[in-house]
Each structure stands twice: as C-alpha cells, then as structure tokens.
Amino acid sequence: MSRFYxxxxxxxxxxxxxxxxxxxxxxxxxMPLSFDVTWLIRVFSHPWIYGALIGYLGAFLIWMNLLKHAPIGPAFAASHLELVCVMFLSIWLFDEPLTMTKVLGAILILAGVCFLAKDEEGDQEHEAVKIKS
Structure with a gap:
C-alpha cells in the first residue's frame, strides 16, 4: 500500500x-484584463488555460481516490507539497525572489508532512501490537 501512496x-x-x-x-x-468577449476568446485560445483545467481535474480525481485509502492527516499534509514545488518553479520560470519567508514556509510544510507520516506510522505499529496481543 505504501507504493500506492x-x-x-x-x-x-x-x-x-x-x-x-x-x-x-x-x-x-x-493581460490586459478586460471583461468582454475578446478577452474570453484570448484566454480560451491559449493552451495554458487547458493545462490548468487538466491539472485541476487530474488533481481532483487523484485526491478523491487517495482519500478513500490514505489516512487523512498525512494525506492532507502531503497534499501541500505542491506549494514547495510551485515555489521553486516560480523562482525559475517567473523570476520570483526566494525569500526567507518562503524557505521557512517550505521547511514547515516538509516538517509537517514528516511528523504526520511518522505519527501515522507509530499509530499503525501500536495497532499491530494490539492485534497480536
């Protein structure tokens, strides 16, 4: 099951x-932002909007499937790993600055995922010991 996760x-x-x-x-x-038909045509004629729709749809379907099987605490924490990935891609693709706040946030997200995964692992070991007793 861990490979599935x-x-x-x-x-x-x-x-x-x-x-x-x-x-x-x-x-x-x-850009430029204007709420008219020309703007809508410009938005929907560009392939990036479809990448966003595919990304949201794929993420939704995978998230719903994971929620059926994964423990909610680690699953919720791990679902925020994309924030770290997006941060690094934004630095590379959009020349956004890497600030200490972003680094601290990424570290806290990674720590939260690790702590929740470790806690879940401990709970599973505790349940296995109870079952054997």
Missing part, C-alpha cells in the same frame, strides 16, 4: 503543480 502523492503533486503553473501562465497571456 507514493505514486498517488507524486501524481497529485504533479497535477497540482501543472494546474498552478498553467494558471499563472494563462493569467500572463490574458
């Missing part, structure tokens, strides 16, 4: 990241 969370992170980066790219190409 690993593959599932990697796919979730990839789809979430695709959605966020595509949405950012679509917003860049959607």
């Amino acid at each position: 690993l593959i599932g969370f990697i796919m979730l992170m990839l789809f979430d990241t695709l959605a966020q980066v595509s949405f950012k790219m679509a917003s860049i190409y959607a």
Whole structure:
C-alpha cells in the first residue's frame, strides 16, 4: 500500500503543480484584463488555460481516490507539497525572489508532512501490537 501512496502523492503533486503553473501562465497571456468577449476568446485560445483545467481535474480525481485509502492527516499534509514545488518553479520560470519567508514556509510544510507520516506510522505499529496481543 505504501507504493500506492507514493505514486498517488507524486501524481497529485504533479497535477497540482501543472494546474498552478498553467494558471499563472494563462493569467500572463490574458493581460490586459478586460471583461468582454475578446478577452474570453484570448484566454480560451491559449493552451495554458487547458493545462490548468487538466491539472485541476487530474488533481481532483487523484485526491478523491487517495482519500478513500490514505489516512487523512498525512494525506492532507502531503497534499501541500505542491506549494514547495510551485515555489521553486516560480523562482525559475517567473523570476520570483526566494525569500526567507518562503524557505521557512517550505521547511514547515516538509516538517509537517514528516511528523504526520511518522505519527501515522507509530499509530499503525501500536495497532499491530494490539492485534497480536
């Protein structure tokens, strides 16, 4: 089952990241902002908006499937790993600055995932001992 989680969370992170980066790219190409038909045609004629839609749909389907099987605490924490991935891609693709706040946030997200995964592992070991007794 751990391979299922690993593959599932990697796919979730990839789809979430695709959605966020595509949405950012679509917003860049959607400028200047105007609420008219010409603007809508410009937005929907650019492929990045479809990358965002595919990313959101893929992430939703994978997330729903993972929730059927994964413990909610670690699953919820791991679902935020895409924020770290998007941060690094934004630095590379959009020349966004890497600030201490972003680094601290990434560290806290990674620590939260690790702590929740470790806690869940401990709970499973405790349950296995109870069953054997």
